[in-house]
Structure formats: structure tokens, C-alpha cells
Amino acid sequence: TQTTRPQRMLAAVQKNATRGDPRSVVKAIDQFCRQKEWAMNVGDEKGCILDSVVTEVNPATVLELGTYCGYSTVRIASLLPPDAKLITLEFNPHNAAIARQVIAWAGLGDKIQLVEGASGDWIPKMKEKFGIETFDLVFLDHWKDRYLPDTKLMEECGLLRKGSILLADNVISPGTPDYLEYIRNSPRYKSQYFRSHLEYTKAEDGLEKSVFLG
Ligand SMILES: CCCNc1ncnc2c1ncn2[C@@H]1O[C@H](/C=C/CNC(=O)c2cc(-c3ccc(F)cc3)cc(O)c2O)[C@H](C)[C@H]1O
Ligand SMILES: [Mg+2]
Numbered sequence: 001t002q003t004t005r006p007q008r009m010l011a012a013v014q015k016n017a018t019r020g021d022p023r024s025v026v027k028a029i030d031q032f033c034r035q036k037e038w039a040m041n042v043g044d045e046k047g048c049i050l051d052s053v054v055t056e057v058n059p060a061t062v063l064e065l066g067t068y069c070g071y072s073t074v075r076i077a078s079l080l081p082p083d084a085k086l087i088t089l090e091f092n093p094h095n096a097a098i099a100r101q102v103i104a105w106a107g108l109g110d111k112i113q114l115v116e117g118a119s120g121d122w123i124p125k126m127k128e129k130f131g132i133e134t135f136d137l138v139f140l141d142h143w144k145d146r147y148l149p150d151t152k153l154m155e156e157c158g159l160l161r162k163g164s165i166l167l168a169d170n171v172i173s174p175g176t177p178d179y180l181e182y183i184r185n186s187p188r189y190k191s192q193y194f195r196s197h198l199e200y201t202k203a204e205d206g207l208e209k210s211v212f213l214g
Contacts, residue, residue: 005039006069006098012036013105020107022078029071029102033200041071042141042169043199049207050139050167054079057165059136063126064088065119065150066142070099070106072169076139077108086111087130089142091118119146123153134161140168140179147179155188155212162214173198173205183210 003011012032017024030044042050054062054076060083067073067090077086090096096116103112113130115122119142126132138154140147147168154160171180171193183189191210198205 022106025106062086070102160212164212166210171208
């Protein structure tokens with residue numbers, strides 16, 4: 001029977017990456033997407049911007065919205081300090097199952113908590129279920145029309161503190177107009193656009209980095 005793209009991506013990781021070596025997992029997925037099949041991972045070019053933000057913030061707590069196959073999950077977790085925690089939300093069970101295996105192959109299981117469920121349901125439970133006070137860094141990469149409602153929900157749930165960083169993928173392609181309008185005009189955020197390209201293509205895309213001012 002026909003395999004899915006996430007399954008083929010996982011097979012490429014298991015074939016070409018070294019167990020326990022997160023950067024080789026990232027490299028294997030990028031090669032698969034460049035040489036075999038495009039997939040909506042943040043990719044190598046925007047990934048370098050993501051790396052620089054993660055390194056600069058050096059977060060103890062990270063939330064990722066939209067795991068998909070775990071590419072950015074592994075990329076972020078590979079740069080975290082020893083006791084840091086990354087919680088990633090994925091509501092599609094098939095994607096979650098693939099991502100768990102990608103994360104395991106990278107050997108990052110103890111840094112990453114993959115929660116299978118919808119952001120709207122789980123953001124309000126972060127404190128009680130995971131003992132999280134606030135997030136130092138949030139990476140938004142799920143459905144583009146959910147960036148704004150979920151950001152407002154995180155504000156309401158007190159999950160952002162003065163200095164928390166929001167990093168949003170795809171603010172140009174596919175685009176997140178309502179989120180950009182809000183975050184760039186709100187006095188509660190200071191935003192910066194990092195121009196880049198849509199993963200594995202020459203089309204424009206970029207990441208919006210926003211600091212919550214409290
Ligand atoms: C109500 C649920 C909300 N809460 C949720 N809670 C938990 N998990 C959620 C929630 N909403 C979604 N997810 C999961 O996150 C993933 C979804 C990711 C979505 N990403 C894109 O659509 C995209 C498109 C392009 C693109 C660009 C150009 C093109 F031509 C084509 C494609 C590029 C990109 O870099 C992109 O990230 C995953 C598939 C999905 O199950
Ligand atoms: Mg994306």
C-alpha cells in the first residue's frame with residue numbers, strides 16, 4: 001500500500017542519518033526535501049536564522065506549535081542547554097507518530113515533550129500539566145490562521161513574560177496577515193522581520209521575531 005510523505009521522510013532519516021546525531025537528522029531531511037520531495041519543514045536557510053535566535057535566547061523553556069515531522073523540533077532541541085525543556089504540539093496522530101521516531105533517532109527524547117493535541121486545548125493547560133510558568137521562546141509553525149488566536153491565548157494564560165520571544169515561520173509564504181498586523185502594531189511587542197526564502201525554493205518568505213514587552 002502507498003506510503004505517506006512523512007513516512008518516506010522518516011525512512012530517509014533512518015537510512016541516511018546517524019542515530020544520536022541531531023545535525024545528521026536535519027541534514028538528511030533537507031537532502032530528502034531538496035533531492036526527492038518538497039515538504040513544509042522550516043528548511044536549511046530559514047533554519048540558520050532559527051538557530052541564531054535559539055542560540056541568542058538560550059531558552060530554558062520552549063513551545064513549538066505544529067511539530068509536523070519534527071524537523072524544527074530536532075533543530076531547536078539540538079541547541080538547547082542541558083536542563084532546558086521543549087514542548088511541541090501536534091494534533092495529527094500520524095504526524096505525531098512519525099515525529100516521535102525522528103526525535104528518537106536524533107536521541108533527543110529527554111529534551112522534547114511531544115503532546116498530541118490541539119494548541120487551543122493545551123495552551124491553557126501548560127501550567128497545571130507541565131509545571132511551566134512562562135515560555136522563553138515560542139516557535140509558531142502550525143496553521144497560519146491560528147498564529148493570532150493562539151498568541152492572544154498565550155497572553156491571556158500568562159505564558160509570556162517580559163522578554164519572551166515569539167518566532168513565526170511563513171509570515172510571507174503562505175503568509176499570516178492578521179498575525180503580522182497585530183504583532184507589528186501592538187505596543188506590547190517589538191518586532192523584527194528576517195527576510196529569507198520559502199524552504200527549498202527561491203520564493204520569498206521570512207521569520208518574524210517579536211519580543212513581548214509585558
Ligand atoms: C485548530 C488547530 C490549530 N492548532 C494546532 N495544534 C497542533 N498542531 C497543529 C495545529 N494546527 C496545525 N497543526 C499541525 O501543524 C502542522 C501544520 C503546519 C502548517 N504549515 C503550513 O501550512 C506551511 C505551508 C507552507 C507552504 C508554502 C508555500 C506553498 F506553496 C505551500 C505550502 C510552508 C510552510 O513552512 C508551512 O509551515 C501539521 C501538518 C498540523 O497537523
Ligand atoms: Mg513553516
